[in-house]
Amino acid sequence: MMKQIMTMLMALLTAACNAQENENKSITKNxxxxxxxxxxxxxxxxxxxPTSGWVTIGFNTKTGISGAYLLMGNVVKDKVNLVEYYTKSPGNYDPISKFGVNPQVENIEGKEQFRKTTIRFSLPTTSISKYQKDLSEGMKYYMIMAYSQEDDFQHHSIMRTSVNVKL
Structure with missing residues (x-):
């Protein structure tokens, strides 16, 4: 009997941990x-x-875009492109591969439908370079959110904002 109770308690604990691990957080702005x-x-x-152009999120420890780690994506002819960037200053950003860093983004998928672009991806929670950010649970950042009407990553955004988030 005690063995069955312990087994049930372990199962409940495992389920609770998995539920907590998979808890979705979200933010909507503009x-x-x-x-x-x-x-x-x-x-x-x-x-x-709400765009047929690129979408991006970025992470910075301070306000502004200088020093931010950006993830910019678009969908062109049903092909999803997602690039990791490091921002030197506004309008001056380079793919992290230019600095000899291998991109860490995986599980990339997305769609563009009815003038809405949606992109999904994953990253390791621990960065491997100074051009990326640790994205561990509980970390606080200014999250940059932006999108453009164009797929060209050099094209200016029609919306850019930042919000305080706790991952």
């Missing part, structure tokens, strides 16, 4: 929504905006 959850040492994101 018609853009970003959702995330943690699973297996990775953070999984979904970003969606």
């Amino acid at each position: 018609k853009m929504t970003v959702s995330w959850h943690f699973k297996n040492d990775r953070i999984h994101f979904e970003m969606a905006a």
